[in-house]
Each structure stands twice: as structure tokens, then as C-alpha cells.
Amino acid sequence: MKTYTIKNFNEQFPTDDACLDFLFKARYPKGVYCQKCQKITTHYKIANRKVYSCEFCGSHVSPTAGTIFHKSYTPLRSWFHAMFLMASTKTGISAKQLERELGVTYKTAWRIFGQVRKLMAENVNPLSGKVEVDETYIGGKRHGKRGRGALGKTVVMGMVERDGKAITQVVPNVQARTLLPMIERNVERENKTIIFTDELPSYNQVERLGYAHRIVQHSAKQYVSGIAHVNTCEALWSTIKRGIDGVNHSVSPLHLQSYLDSYVYRYNHRKDEHPMFLSLLNQVSRVVQIS
Numbered sequence: 001m002k003t004y005t006i007k008n009f010n011e012q013f014p015t016d017d018a019c020l021d022f023l024f025k026a027r028y029p030k031g032v033y034c035q036k037c038q039k040i041t042t043h044y045k046i047a048n049r050k051v052y053s054c055e056f057c058g059s060h061v062s063p064t065a066g067t068i069f070h071k072s073y074t075p076l077r078s079w080f081h082a083m084f085l086m087a088s089t090k091t092g093i094s095a096k097q098l099e100r101e102l103g104v105t106y107k108t109a110w111r112i113f114g115q116v117r118k119l120m121a122e123n124v125n126p127l128s129g130k131v132e133v134d135e136t137y138i139g140g141k142r143h144g145k146r147g148r149g150a151l152g153k154t155v156v157m158g159m160v161e162r163d164g165k166a167i168t169q170v171v172p173n174v175q176a177r178t179l180l181p182m183i184e185r186n187v188e189r190e191n192k193t194i195i196f197t198d199e200l201p202s203y204n205q206v207e208r209l210g211y212a213h214r215i216v217q218h219s220a221k222q223y224v225s226g227i228a229h230v231n232t233c234e235a236l237w238s239t240i241k242r243g244i245d246g247v248n249h250s251v252s253p254l255h256l257q258s259y260l261d262s263y264v265y266r267y268n269h270r271k272d273e274h275p276m277f278l279s280l281l282n283q284v285s286r287v288v289q290i291s
């Protein structure tokens with residue numbers, strides 16, 4: 001795999017304008033269609049502003065509008081630097097580390113952190129093949145019983161292709177009416193798909209949904225016997241939990257989904273031929289929901 005180092009970053013993005021220019025080109029790959037002139041026209045950057053102006057009528061366009069950079073006073077280069085940092089470490093980086101690296105306030109670091117994670121939330125195509133489905137509890141202090149009584153813990157459902165991609169989702173509970181629709185939404189129901197779960201009764205109806213279903217008997221300690229295991233999913237859980245413990249210390253239930261998205265983003269891109277930062281750069285012009 002090719003690498004993309006901080007040296008590469010400094011060369012590609014030496015200034016705020018270089019970042020803005022990148023964003024401009026990513027957003028308008030075929031040029032800007034001027035509403036007033038009713039055609040694609042050349043636009044020139046206006047000095048000291050994050051806008052470009054039509055060569056004929058002077059109408060403005062702002063490449064940052066609607067993106068994660070919308071109305072931010074933080075220099076664009078700091079944003080790009082944050083993306084570089086967040087994409088370049090395996091376990092991720094905390095908002096606190098961003099604060100130090102970028103030399104911004106914690107509040108700003110936290111906002112950047114959250115916005116960049118939005119870019120990391122991506123739509124993964126429905127999973128297929130051998131798909132492990134499992135749930136785990138994250139957060140809280142007590143070891144609660146499964147299904148109920150896990151006080152202060154948040155339930156997370158995972159669906160993971162062996163050797164492929166993963167989807168994780170915070171769910172309200174582990175009841176069948178919660179878990180089964182998630183499977184139907186995210187896993188292809190074609191001939192070769194086999195779903196692996198443990199013996200949680202909520203999964204009893206998986207076969208009735210039209211999937212092949214293999215059950216791992218955790219209680220009988222059979223989880224490594226043959227192909228019936230959910231080890232891939234369990235490995236993902238431990239990476240996620242290690243990341244939360246080691247890097248972020250704790251995560252509120254409210255923010256857990258976006259943490260999951262950034263971990264799973266890295267997981268799903270682990271075999272990419274090109275550096276993750278470049279994949280993330282492909283997303284910069286995406287219009288996101290502003291918060």
C-alpha cells in the first residue's frame with residue numbers, strides 16, 4: 001500500500017487557499033454553472049474570502065457552503081490537517097489530541113472532530129456471503145445481564161462479512177423486533193448468504209426471513225468449531241472497545257454512533273490500495289447536515 005505522509009500533506013496543502021482550491025475542484029469538477037449567465041463560466045477566487053466569482057456577472061459561489069466546513073472560522077488547512085490525523089492513525093485520535101496538534105481550543109477541536117466523523121459515516125452496500133451478526137454492550141460501569149439490566153450500557157449491533165465490510169449500529173435493545181429488521185435492511189438475501197449468530201433467542205426467526213442461519217453455541221464452548229463462529233465480529237468489538245478505552249476514555253451514548261462510524265470506516269478501508277486520507281479527501285465536497 002502506498003503511504004501518504006505529513007510531508008506529502010504539507011506539499012499538497014501548503015496553505016488555506018490550496019485547501020479551498022482542492023475543495024472547489026472537488027465540488028465543481030465540470031466547472032461552475034452560473035445561474036445568472038445560464039452557463040458554465042470561469043470563476044476566480046476573491047482575495048481573503050472563501051468565495052469565487054463569475055468572470056462575467058460577478059455572482060458568487062462558496063465551495064464550503066453546506067459542507068462540514070460551512071461557516072467555520074477555523075482555517076481550512078487546520079480542518080484538512082485534522083482529517084489527515086484522523087485518517088492516519090489506526091486506532092484513531094481523540095478530540096483532546098486534535099486540540100494539541102492543531103493548537104485550537106477544545107471546543108473547536110471537538111466540533112472539527114464531530115464534523116470529520118460525519119464524512120466517515122458512509123453507506124456500505126448490503127453485506128453478503130458469510131455474515132456474522134452479534135451484539136455487544138458499550139459504556140457504563142456495571143456488568144449487566146444480557147438483554148436487560150445492563151445499566152448505563154448502550155447496545156450496539158454489528159453485522160460483519162468475514163474478510164469484508166462491517167456495519168455497526170446503536171440499537172435500543174436486543175429484541176427480535178429490533179434486530180431482525182436491521183438484518184433485513186443490511187444483509188442481502190441471496191443464495192450464498194449465510195448468517196452466523198449466537199444462541200440469543202431473538203435470532204430464532206432469521207431463517208424464516210429467508211437466510212441460511214448457523215447458530216454458535218457459546219454456552220457449549222463451541223465457538224471455534226468449524227465455520228460456525230462469530231469471531232470476526234468479536235474481534236471488531238474488542239478493537240472498538242480498546243479504542244474507546246485507550247484513546248477516548250469514554251463515550252457518551254449520544255456520541256457513540258459517530259465513534260462507531262469512524263472506527264468502522266477505518267475497518268472497512270483497511271485493505272484499500274491507497275491511503276485512507278485520500279479516500280476521505282474524496283468526501284470533502286459532500287453536503288452534510290449542519291450541526
Ligand SMILES: [Zn+2]
Binds near residue numbers: 055059
Ligand atoms: Zn455569471
